[in-house]
Amino acid sequence: MALLEDKVALITGTGGGQGRVAALTFAREGARVVGCDIKAEGNEETVELVRRAGGEMTGLSPVDLTSPEQAERFVEDAAAAYGGFDIVYNNAAIQYFGPMPDYSIDAWRATIAGELDIPFFVSKFAWPHLVRRGGGVIINIASVAGVIAGRVPPMIAHSAANAGVIAMTRQLALEGAEHGIRAVAINPGPILTPASDRDLGDNQQMRAAITDKTLLKRFGRPEEVVELAAFLASDRATYITGTDITVDGGSSAW
Numbered sequence: 001m002a003l004l005e006d007k008v009a010l011i012t013g014t015g016g017g018q019g020r021v022a023a024l025t026f027a028r029e030g031a032r033v034v035g036c037d038i039k040a041e042g043n044e045e046t047v048e049l050v051r052r053a054g055g056e057m058t059g060l061s062p063v064d065l066t067s068p069e070q071a072e073r074f075v076e077d078a079a080a081a082y083g084g085f086d087i088v089y090n091n092a093a094i095q096y097f098g099p100m101p102d103y104s105i106d107a108w109r110a111t112i113a114g115e116l117d118i119p120f121f122v123s124k125f126a127w128p129h130l131v132r133r134g135g136g137v138i139i140n141i142a143s144v145a146g147v148i149a150g151r152v153p154p155m156i157a158h159s160a161a162n163a164g165v166i167a168m169t170r171q172l173a174l175e176g177a178e179h180g181i182r183a184v185a186i187n188p189g190p191i192l193t194p195a196s197d198r199d200l201g202d203n204q205q206m207r208a209a210i211t212d213k214t215l216l217k218r219f220g221r222p223e224e225v226v227e228l229a230a231f232l233a234s235d236r237a238t239y240i241t242g243t244d245i246t247v248d249g250g251s252s253a254w
C-alpha cells in the first residue's frame with residue numbers, strides 16, 4: 001500500500017519549488033492533492049505534471065494566502081473538492097532579506113505576513129475540518145534560520161518569522177492532541193529550487209558561502225525535504241508531534 005493511500009492533502013505554494021515536488025510526491029504516494037499558489041501559471045503546470053504522472057490533483061489559483069479571506073476560501077474550496085482533508089502542508093512563503101539597520105519596516109512586515117501569517121491563517125481555517133475528520137496532521141515548513149542565526153544572506157525577519165513557525169507548531173500540537181491532530185515543523189537549510197537558482201545567478205561567492213556552511217558542501221534538493229514530509233504525514237509517523245526536524249546538510253551542527 002502506498003504511503004499516503006486514501007489521504008487528502010492540502011498543500012500551499014504548489015506553483016513551483018518544493019511545493020511542486022511535494023504535490024508530485026504526495027500524489028505518487030497515493031494522496032489526492034489540493035494545491036494553490038499566488039502564481040496561477042506555475043500552479044496549472046504542476047496540476048498538469050501530477051496528472052501526467054498518473055496522480056490526482058485539484059489546483060486553485062491565484063490565491064494570495066496573506067489575505068485571511070482568500071486563505072479561508074482556499075481551505076473551504078479544498079474541503080469541498082474531496083469532502084475534507086487529512087494533511088495540511090504549509091509550504092507557501094515569501095520573504096525578504098537584508099542587513100541591519102537598513103532593513104525596512106515594509107520588508108519586515110511583508111516577511112512576517114509571508115512566513116508567519118500564511119501558516120497561521122491556513123491552519124486556523126483548516127482546524128475545524130481536521131477536528132470533524134477525527135484528526136490529521138499539519139506539516140509546517142519553517143527554516144533552519146528559525147534555529148540558528150544566518151550570515152548569508154542577512155535574515156533578520158526570516159529568522160524571527162521561522163522561530164515563530166516552530167513555536168506555533170508546538171502550540172498547534174498541544175492544542176490539537178485531544179482532537180487527534182499532530183503538528184510537526186521541518187527546518188530546511190539551503191535548498192536549490194529553480195527560483196533560488198535563478199536568484200543566486202552566477203554569484204559564486206554567495207553560493208560558496210552558503211554551501212561551505214553545510215557539512216555536505218552542497219545545496220539540498222527539494223526531494224530531500226519532501227520525502228521526510230511524506231513520511232511525517234503518513235500513518236508511519238503517528239508518535240511524532242510537537243517537534244521540529246532539521247534538514248540542512250549539517251549546517252546547524254557547527
Ligand SMILES: NC(=O)c1ccc[n+]([C@@H]2O[C@H](COP(=O)([O-])OP(=O)(O)OC[C@H]3O[C@@H](n4cnc5c(N)ncnc54)[C@H](O)[C@@H]3O)[C@@H](O)[C@H]2O)c1
Nearest residue numbers: 013015016017018038064065066091092093094143190191
Ligand atoms: N529554498 C530554501 O533554501 C529554503 C530554506 C529554508 C526554508 N524554505 C522554505 O521552504 C518553503 C518552500 O520554499 P521554496 O524554496 O520552494 O521557494 P519558492 O519561492 O519556489 O516557493 C514558494 C511558493 O509559495 C508561493 N507563494 C508565495 N507567496 C504566496 C502567497 N501570498 N499566497 C500563495 N502562494 C504564495 C510562491 O509563488 C511559490 O510558488 C518556504 O516556506 C520557504 O520559506 C526554503
